Each structure stands twice: as C-alpha cells, then as structure tokens.
Amino acid sequence: MSKQYRFPENFLWGSATAAYQIEGSPLADGAGPSIWQRFAHTPGRMLNDDNGDVACDHYNRWRDDVGLMKQLGMQGYRFSVSWSRVMPEGRGRVNPKGLDFYERLVDTLLENGIQPTATLFHWDLPAALDDRGGWLNPDIADWFGEYSEVMYKRLDGRIKRWATLNEPWVVTDGGYLHGALAPGHRNRFEAPIASHNLLRAHGKSVQVYRAVGKHEVGLVVNIEPKYPASQSPEDLAATRRAEAYMNRQYLDPVFFGTYPEELREIFGEAWPEWPQADMDLIRQPLDFIGVNYYTRNVARHDEANWPLKVSPVRQTQHTYTETGWEVFPQGLTDTLTWVKERYGNPKVFITENGAAFFDPPKAERGRVRDPLRVSYLRQHLRAVHKAIEAGCDIQGYYVWSLLDNLEWSLGYSKRFGIVHVDFETQTRTPKDSARYYASVVASHGEAL
Numbered sequence: 001m002s003k004q005y006r007f008p009e010n011f012l013w014g015s016a017t018a019a020y021q022i023e024g025s026p027l028a029d030g031a032g033p034s035i036w037q038r039f040a041h042t043p044g045r046m047l048n049d050d051n052g053d054v055a056c057d058h059y060n061r062w063r064d065d066v067g068l069m070k071q072l073g074m075q076g077y078r079f080s081v082s083w084s085r086v087m088p089e090g091r092g093r094v095n096p097k098g099l100d101f102y103e104r105l106v107d108t109l110l111e112n113g114i115q116p117t118a119t120l121f122h123w124d125l126p127a128a129l130d131d132r133g134g135w136l137n138p139d140i141a142d143w144f145g146e147y148s149e150v151m152y153k154r155l156d157g158r159i160k161r162w163a164t165l166n167e168p169w170v171v172t173d174g175g176y177l178h179g180a181l182a183p184g185h186r187n188r189f190e191a192p193i194a195s196h197n198l199l200r201a202h203g204k205s206v207q208v209y210r211a212v213g214k215h216e217v218g219l220v221v222n223i224e225p226k227y228p229a230s231q232s233p234e235d236l237a238a239t240r241r242a243e244a245y246m247n248r249q250y251l252d253p254v255f256f257g258t259y260p261e262e263l264r265e266i267f268g269e270a271w272p273e274w275p276q277a278d279m280d281l282i283r284q285p286l287d288f289i290g291v292n293y294y295t296r297n298v299a300r301h302d303e304a305n306w307p308l309k310v311s312p313v314r315q316t317q318h319t320y321t322e323t324g325w326e327v328f329p330q331g332l333t334d335t336l337t338w339v340k341e342r343y344g345n346p347k348v349f350i351t352e353n354g355a356a357f358f359d360p361p362k363a364e365r366g367r368v369r370d371p372l373r374v375s376y377l378r379q380h381l382r383a384v385h386k387a388i389e390a391g392c393d394i395q396g397y398y399v400w401s402l403l404d405n406l407e408w409s410l411g412y413s414k415r416f417g418i419v420h421v422d423f424e425t426q427t428r429t430p431k432d433s434a435r436y437y438a439s440v441v442a443s444h445g446e447a448l
C-alpha cells in the first residue's frame with residue numbers, strides 16, 4: 001500500500017513567476033526602464049547577450065497563460081509587479097496602463113478560480129531610483145512605501161496575499177557584493193547598507209499595509225540549509241557564518257529585531273551600527289513567511305574566499321541540476337522544521353521550489369519528457385509532507401516556475417518551467433512534470 005500523503009484541507013497548490021523573467025515589453029505603454037532592462041543591455045553582463053525585451057511575451061499572452069494555469073488545475077499563482085511599469089520614475093507619477101495590466105491579470109485569475117499572490121519587488125528596481133542611489137539611499141524605504149500604497153489601494157481585496165520583497169539576500173549578495181546581478185556592484189561596504197535598506201523598505205511597506213490593507217502581507221526569503229563538511233572547529237565556524245549570512249540575516253531582524261552577531265565578524269569595519277529605530281521599523285509582525293528552497297550547501301572553512309571565508313563542498317552521492325545545485329530534498333524538511341523551531345512556527349508558504357534540468361529548445365511531437373524534474377518535484381513535495389507531519393504550519397506550495405523563462409544573467413540557458421517555452425515561436429508545451437504536478441494537485445497530494 002503506498003503511503004498516503006494527505007495535505008491540510010486548505011493547502012494551496014500553485015506556480016510562480018516574476019515580471020522581468022516572463023513579461024517582455026519592458027518599456028511598453030508608458031513603462032519606465034528597470035535596472036534589469038539597463039543591465040541586460042549592458043554588453044558582457046548577460047549570457048549569450050540575452051535580455052528581457054521579449055522573454056515569454058507574457059505582457060501580450062497573459063490571458064492564454066492564465067488559461068494554461070486553469071488547464072493544469074492551479075489553485076494559486078504567485079507573480080511579481082514591475083515597479084517601473086506602474087510608476088515609471090519609481091515615485092510620483094502613476095502609469096495607468098501599467099496598473100491596468102495587473103488589474104486585468106488579477107481579475108482574470110479570479111474569474112478562473114486562481115488565487116493571486118503578488119510580490120511587489122522581485123529585483124527589477126526602477127532605473128530612475130537607482131540613479132538616486134537605489135537601495136543605498138535610505139529614502140528608498142519611503143519610495144517603496146509610496147509604491148506599495150498605490151498597489152495596496154488598487155488591488156487589495158482581489159489580491160489577499162502580498163509579499164513585499166523577493167529574496168533580499170540575493171539582491172544584496174548578487175547586486176552589491178559579488179556583482180553578478182543588477183546593479184552589478186562589488187563593494188563590501190555597500191552590501192550591508194543595501195541589505196539594511198531592503199529590510200527597512202519591507203518594514204515601511206508592512207506599516208502601509210496595516211493602514212490601508214485588510215488581508216495578508218509577508219516577506220519571501222531564500223533559505224539554503226548549511227551542513228558542516230567536517231566537525232573541525234574551522235568548518236563548524238564556517239557553517240555558522242554561512243548560515244547567519246544567508247538564512248538568519250533576514251528572518252532574525254524581522255522576528256527578533258536583531259542581526260546575527262556573525263555579520264560583524266564577516267563584514268568587520270564595513271558593518272555599521274544600526275539605529276534602534278531602524279530595527280523597530282523592520283520588526284513588523286507578518287501574516288506569513290515565503291520560503292524559497294532549491295538546495296543545501298555543505299560548507300568548509302576557506303580562508304581565501306572573501307569575505308565569508310566559506311566554500312561549498314560538492315557531494316558526489318547526489319544528482320546536481322543544470323545550475324549546479326545538489327538535489328537534496330531532506331534539506332527542505334530540515335529548513336521548514338528550522339523555521340518552525342527558531343521563529344515560533346509561523347505560517348509558511350513555499351513560494352519557490354524547482355529545478356533546471358536540460359530540456360530541448362523544441363518539444364518533440366507536442367511532448368517534453370523531463371523525468372529528472374518529475375523526480376525532483378516528487379521528492380520535494382514528499383519532504384514538505386514530512387515537515388507538515390512534524391507540525392510545521394505549511395499552507396501552500398508554488399512550483400518554480402510555471403514557464404521556462406529568463407534566468408537573470410544566465411539568460412535562457414536554464415529552463416525551470418513545468419511548461420516548455422519555444423522562444424522562437426512562443427509556443428507553450430506542458431512538460432511531463434506539468435502533467436505530474438497537475439495530477440498531484442487534482443488528488444490534493446495523494447498521487448505523490
């Protein structure tokens with residue numbers, strides 16, 4: 001008899017995307033440029049010089065894409081709003097056609113019985129705000145509050161779950177410390193300031209929501225559990241630093257109003273003294289936490305690896321994805337139980353989980369076989385169930401991603417979608433993983 005995987009009655013099954021990765025038409029109908037529009041058109045920044053000018057052409061094909069979600073039985077859809085489509089300069093003037101696009105999308109999702117969850121910021125900062133310092137300018141908390149208020153007032157009620165930010169760690173580490181992501185800075189003095197202002201902006205947005213909103217608001221973080229390569233004091237300390245830097249740097253301030261002490265050790269003179277008023281702003285009570293999980297990291301001390309002094313150790317006993325991430329579903333269970341135990345079992349949605357494996361550029365006779373992704377999803381959904389059985393308050397799962405899309409500076413080289421996109425013709429083809437996921441959703445998990 002196969003194990004019965006019963007999920008809570010109200011468990012929500014969905015899929016996730018992000019604006020710059022799927023919409024295309026970044027400057028259409030009065031939209032302003034984002035830093036990703038700028039970054040993607042800067043020679044040398046993007047693999048194969050790919051950019052988001054067309055992407056999945058979702059800005060034009062959104063109605064068909066909602067039909068695809070309906071066909072797959074999706075109950076929820078997590079998307080992001082392009083800030084500069086709605087406010088071309090990031091503050092002040094609102095672009096009515098930008099707002100209309102998201103209003104039509106939300107209304108059509110609701111007509112099809114699909115719950116919309118909107119992320120207000122998924123990395124595509126308005127370029128006009130970057131020209132004013134972007135996340136390095138403390139005024140950005142107010143700018144983000146102003147933008148948040150526009151969105152909350154227009155769509156709250158139809159959207160009943162909002163995420164302020166997607167993964168402040170990636171924005172900081174990729175955009176300000178290592179430079180692989182927009183805006184492409186490499187500065188250990190900037191990184192803590194950008195990270196802190198992201199959290200301040202989050203706090204401001206939540207305060208605005210409490211004043212004008214009536215439903216739920218939360219924060220989406222990426223969490224990658226860290227496991228020591230050995231029990232040596234150096235590797236144990238390295239693991240602790242890595243875990244503080246990626247996993248506790250965001251949830252500790254939100255839940256406790258304090259940063260992990262390891263951050264001063266990591267950044268040294270580059271780590272400022274933060275005003276208590278800032279920490280009070282960041283520590284706004286939330287209705288849920290979004291956890292994005294992809295893989296784990298086995299950590300060892302590496303004196304040469306600036307500034308964390310940690311390096312990953314490749315694990316030969318497991319499969320790796322096209323992005324070089326170990327397939328380790330137990331890490332998802334460990335992550336969810338860690339969140340439960342450290343932060344008092346908050347309501348959690350898994351807001352991203354998925355994998356890039358090689359898929360052909362074109363479907364073969366209307367089919368795309370992706371057994372590795374089917375296996376990845378099965379293992380990770382079972383890991384979610386294990387966490388629920390351990391008492392974690394997990395209320396939904398969004399597979400990353402609905403569509404193959406622009407994987408940031410890796411361009412279109414990495415395919416995460418459960419639906420294949422032929423980027424020459426824009427033809428959508430549900431992969432075997434979409435059929436599998438649809439069967440899991442239809443059986444509320446019992447087909448796992």
Ligand SMILES: CO[C@H](O)c1c[n+]2c([nH]1)[C@H](O)[C@@H](O)[C@H](O)[C@H]2CO
Pocket residue numbers: 018021166167170222223292293294352400407408416
């Ligand atoms: C460090 O991995 C992160 O958890 C992560 C992985 N991913 C993400 N964050 C982003 O939220 C998505 O936009 C990416 O497309 C997706 C796949 O790379």
